[in-house]
Amino acid sequence: MKSEPDVFSFDDLMSRPERTEGWDGVRNYQARNFMRDDMRVGDPVLFYHSNTKPPHVAGLARVASAPRPDRSALDPRSEAFDEKATEEDPRWVLVDVQGIASLERPVALAQMRDNPRLADMPLVRRGNRLSIVPVTDEEFEEVLRMAETPCPPELPLSAGR
Numbered sequence: 001m002k003s004e005p006d007v008f009s010f011d012d013l014m015s016r017p018e019r020t021e022g023w024d025g026v027r028n029y030q031a032r033n034f035m036r037d038d039m040r041v042g043d044p045v046l047f048y049h050s051n052t053k054p055p056h057v058a059g060l061a062r063v064a065s066a067p068r069p070d071r072s073a074l075d076p077r078s079e080a081f082d083e084k085a086t087e088e089d090p091r092w093v094l095v096d097v098q099g100i101a102s103l104e105r106p107v108a109l110a111q112m113r114d115n116p117r118l119a120d121m122p123l124v125r126r127g128n129r130l131s132i133v134p135v136t137d138e139e140f141e142e143v144l145r146m147a148e149t150p151c152p153p154e155l156p157l158s159a160g161r
Helices: 010-015 029-038 109-114 137-146
Strands: 020-022 044-049 056-063 096-108
Touching: 010 020, 010 044, 010 056, 010 096, 044 096, 044 137, 096 109, 096 137, 109 137
Parallel strands: none
Antiparallel strands: 020 096, 044 056, 056 096
């Protein structure tokens, strides 16, 4: 899951009560579908900072809720307002994300692109602009190895991410 740190950073997540925040405002259908169809409570998350120098994985989180309607789509004052969303068909979803731990060493996008073990990772493909992309267990473990960070016991790895 990626966010611009000047909009919402990993530190912002860790400062929230219970280190949890709803991941709202996703307005790309493919990213929404990943969140709605593939994310499960407890799934590990790499929290990625985009639009910063250098872009990098900053921390570890986990999915803390099942998908539910993203009410920001219904709020005309919200930047994430969608005039086509209705109470009956909200169109967009969110999940709660809970921060777990900062990485011992952030892992820059350039480092990931240079790692042949991450060659198929959607995040490293040029032109990828999605705020949510799937990560395999092997890719997750490789990023942790690069970050010199052990996998916390709160983040059990399982196939299907």
